[in-house]
Amino acid sequence: MVIISKLSGQLANRLHFVTYFIANSKAHNYQLIVTCFPEFHALFEPQVQSFPAIILGNSIIQKIINRLINKSKSILCKLHIDIPRVVFHSIPESDNALNPFNINDEAFINLAKSKIVLPEGWLYRDFKHLKEFKKDLAAFFSPKxxxxxxxxxxxxxxxxxxxxxxxxxxxxxxxxxxxxxxxxxxxxxxxxxxxxxxxxxxxxxxxxxxxxxxxxxxxxxxxxxxxxxxxxxxxxxxxxxxxxxxxxxxxxxxxxxxxxxxxxxxxxxxxxxxxxxxxxxxx
Missing domain, CATH: 3.40.50.11350 (Rossmann fold)
Structure with missing residues (x-):
């Protein structure tokens, strides 16, 4: 499972970021949960439901979940405490070098299928499946x-x-x-x-x-x-x-x-x- 709990930037940045993960989760059949895109349900009305992605629609619930996740992460990292089956995944080398991290990477997919992964960074990319599922992605992000x-x-x-x-x-x-x-x-x-x-x-x-x-x-x-x-x-x-x-x-x-x-x-x-x-x- 992958949980996206942090998105930066405005609408288009958010769309780009989650779309790569939505395509990747379908290709590799793992659960994806997005807890930080409250405007999604106010703007879009998906015309397909073929993706294993859940985008929470209640902004209050999203805020509570995000606060819990991000606060817990901060404390755990500061105390160097690991939680079994939870992985805080970051890609500072890719982001600093402006070099996309391919989320088809075998090690990342294994984590997504076996643990709870919380990615943090910008250049997570899956160009292959973005292209493959383009038609369905466009239908998924259909405006109201x-x-x-x-x-x-x-x-x-x-x-x-x-x-x-x-x-x-x-x-x-x-x-x-x-x-x-x-x-x-x-x-x-x-x-x-x-x-x-x-x-x-x-x-x-x-x-x-x-x-x-x-x-x-x-x-x-x-x-x-x-x-x-x-x-x-x-x-x-x-x-x-x-x-x-x-x-x-x-x-x-x-x-x-x-x-x-x-x-x-x-x-x-x-x-x-x-x-x-x-x-x-x-x-």
């Missing part, structure tokens, strides 16, 4: 109907303006400081890149998604659809587009994965956009 309606409303509006939809993820808030603000781009930069795309796809519509209020007048030269939306709606709007562009982000990459949408991540703004820069989901 009210969010699907909001997505479809904006998709219909965008298609009335142009046949090709390009989702633009404008990440702000935390990106002002994250990585020394390297990917904190102004609207003018996004506009310049959108104009480059418009030269290639002259009948496209741009769907703007952002974590801050945008001034749509900054983009009035182009066909644009924008309104402030919940993150879950922005996420699945991007997934419903033909192409995605934005800074490097797990938000855009989740949309690329779940929607099978080629994406381009603006790392070097001096590069002129060509359509061959848009790639399928990068794991």
């Amino acid at each position: 109907p009210q969010f699907k309606i909001q997505v479809q409303t904006d998709i219909n509006k965008a298609k009335s303006l142009g046949s090709t939809l390009v989702g633009i993820h404008i990440r702000r808030t935390d990106y002002k400081d994250f990585n020394n603000g390297r990917w904190y781009y102004p609207n003018q930069l996004y506009l310049s890149k959108m104009l480059e795309i418009n030269q290639i796809l002259p009948h496209c519509t741009f769907i703007l998604c952002s974590d801050e209020q945008l001034d749509v007048n900054d983009f009035q030269e182009l066909n644009v659809v924008y309104t402030p939306r919940p993150a879950i709606v922005d996420l699945y709007l991007l997934a419903a587009c033909n192409f995605i562009m934005g800074p490097p982000s797990t938000f855009s990459s989740w949309a690329s994965f779940v929607g099978d949408v080629p994406a381009y991540y603006i790392d070097d703004p001096s590069i002129t956009i060509t359509m061959d820069l848009f790639k399928d989901f990068i794991q």
Whole structure:
């Protein structure tokens, strides 16, 4: 059994992390319990139940369980006390070196099948089974109907303006400081890149998604659809587009994965956009 009791980051980080374990637990037939994803049941309505994963839905229960688990772990580690059949698993070498830990590792799978494993770290990965179970994973993380309606409303509006939809993820808030603000781009930069795309796809519509209020007048030269939306709606709007562009982000990459949408991540703004820069989901 694997119990995920600690998730860091915002929605997309959480989705990426648990999805690798969900795919891995199905492939190797061990029980997975997630105790730290309280927003899951408020946002998603799984269309398949083919995974051996339990995501607790009561946020109060989750908080109590997490507090007990994390407090117990802290005390046990400090006192160097081992509990039979319980393994606190960490991957500092992988995280520090930015080198993914393959959870298909035989030793890890043996632990997951024979003990209670509590993983702690970020770069736990299972690329093989993520790809194999992609269709079921997309169905498992199906947004609730009210969010699907909001997505479809904006998709219909965008298609009335142009046949090709390009989702633009404008990440702000935390990106002002994250990585020394390297990917904190102004609207003018996004506009310049959108104009480059418009030269290639002259009948496209741009769907703007952002974590801050945008001034749509900054983009009035182009066909644009924008309104402030919940993150879950922005996420699945991007997934419903033909192409995605934005800074490097797990938000855009989740949309690329779940929607099978080629994406381009603006790392070097001096590069002129060509359509061959848009790639399928990068794991």
